[in-house]
Amino acid sequence: MAESTPSPAPSSAAVAPRPARHGAFHRLTVAAVDRLTDDSVALTLQVPPELRAEYRHAPGQHLTLRRSTPEGVEIRRTYSICSPAPEPGGPGPAQLRVGVRLVEGGEFSTFAHKEVAAGDVLDVMVPAGRFVLDPAAAPDAGHYAAIVGGSGITPVLSIAASLLAARPDARFCLVRSDRTAASTMFLEEVADLKDRYPDRFQLVTVLSREEQEAGLPSGRLDEERLKSLLPALLPVAEVTGWFLCGPYGLVLGAEQALGALGVGRNRIHEEVFHVEDATVPAPAAASAAAAASCGQVTARLDGRSGTWPVREGESLLDAVLRNRADAPYACKGGVCGTCRAFVVRGEVRMDRNFALEAEETEAGFVLACQSHPVTDEVEIDFDR
Structure with missing residues (x-):
């Protein structure tokens, strides 16, 4: 996940294992810092034996660093795990690898690029996120596809590698969009998947700002282009699950293209990595009563409950954080999903x-960082 970041998963996508203790951080040693491109690095984190069970992860989950x-200001950022998930029933991972793309003005990504070195120790939250695919839950001869942009390759790399290794009958099609060949993250890792699974892994690369010697013409992967491209690549109606990951504009365009091609919403799983405020509709205005x-x-968090006042204009998450510093959160921008909670009683906006x-919000889940009470009393549960 880039410097912001996820979304859930129905049917064949598994319900990701939830950590035993929400928001738990541990200090992990950086084993290696590998430069992927001029503006991206991969951080490999060493997990000591006594913590490996806590860092078991499903393919597609992320870490908060x-x-x-x-000046004493705490900064949290969420990055997706690109390494394959550990085998079920086996020990947890000895190492975890995340990709970090440099964001202009990004405090953590700048720190990761300029200061972090092997041997350093970082505070790392246990894995979280529901943009996942459980290979064990995949149907026989399942056919999956992903449309990713930029650093959106990171969780999908883990998903594809884990699925293809665990299920000899599964197929995976990856459509990736990058600005130029030089800016493409995890080139070698994706090429390795193609070499290992030539008959089951299909790779399509589109460069938006550079012509390729072979392959598709350059240009953005927008809705109209995807509507014509996807049916030419694979049998759209037969794909078990679609995974969309990257900037908001690409994810939205891909979702609309798939909808126009007749793909049911329950087969589409999304994770947004970066949201430009100018491209996003403003939130619907709240009623005067709700706003006031x-x-x-x-x-309820980790089995303990408490009741506290919510100050004017304050989110539910901030109200809880004033009293429970261990409340889970990362981006506070409505993107990563770390602060997901279930509304037990009352009404929020x-x-x-x-x-x-949509299935989660209809079931009563909200993002605590974006939620404000509408009724005088609201009860939420982070443990659901």
Whole structure:
């Protein structure tokens, strides 16, 4: 996940294992820093034996990394795990690898590129996220596809590698969009998948700002282009699950293209990595009564509950954080889904949501960082 970041998963996509303790951080040693492109690196983190069970992860999950600036400001950023998931029933991973793309003005990505070195120790939250695919739950001869942009390759690399290794009958088609060949992350890792699974892994690369000697013409992967491209690549109607990951514009265009091609919403799984505010519709205006409501929140977290007042204009997450510093969060922008909670009682409104699927919101889940109380009393559960 890039510097912001996920979304859920129905049917064949598994319900990802939830950590035993929400928001738990551990100090992990950086084993290696590998430069992937001029503006991206991969960080390999060493997991000691006593923590490996806590860092078991499903293909597609992410890690939240934390640091404090010299001024004492805490910064959290979420990055997807690109390494394959450990085998079921086996020990947890000895190492975890994440990709970090440099974001202009990004405090953590700049730190990762300029300061982090092998031997350093970082605060790392246990894996989270529901943009996942469980190979064990995949149907026989399952056919999967992904449309990714830029660093959106990161979780999909883990998903594809884990699926193809675990299921000899599975197929995977990867459509990836990058600006130029030089800016393409994990080139060698994707090429290795093609070499290992030539009959089951299909790769299509589109460069938006550079012509290729062979392959598709350059240009953006927008809705119209995808509507004509996808049916020429694979039997769209037979694909078991579609995984869309990258910038908001690409994910939205791919979702609309698939909808126009007759793909059911329950077969589409999304994770947004970067949202340009100018491209996103403004949140619907809240009623005057809702906007003025403060009330109180009761929150259940790791088996313990508490009730606290919500200050005017404050989100439910911020109200809980004033009293429970271990409340789970990362981006606070409605993108990563780390603060997902279930509304047990009362009514809330969300400013924006790029992490929860319609099925989740209909079931009563919200993003605590974007939620404000509408009723005087609200009860939420982070443990669901």
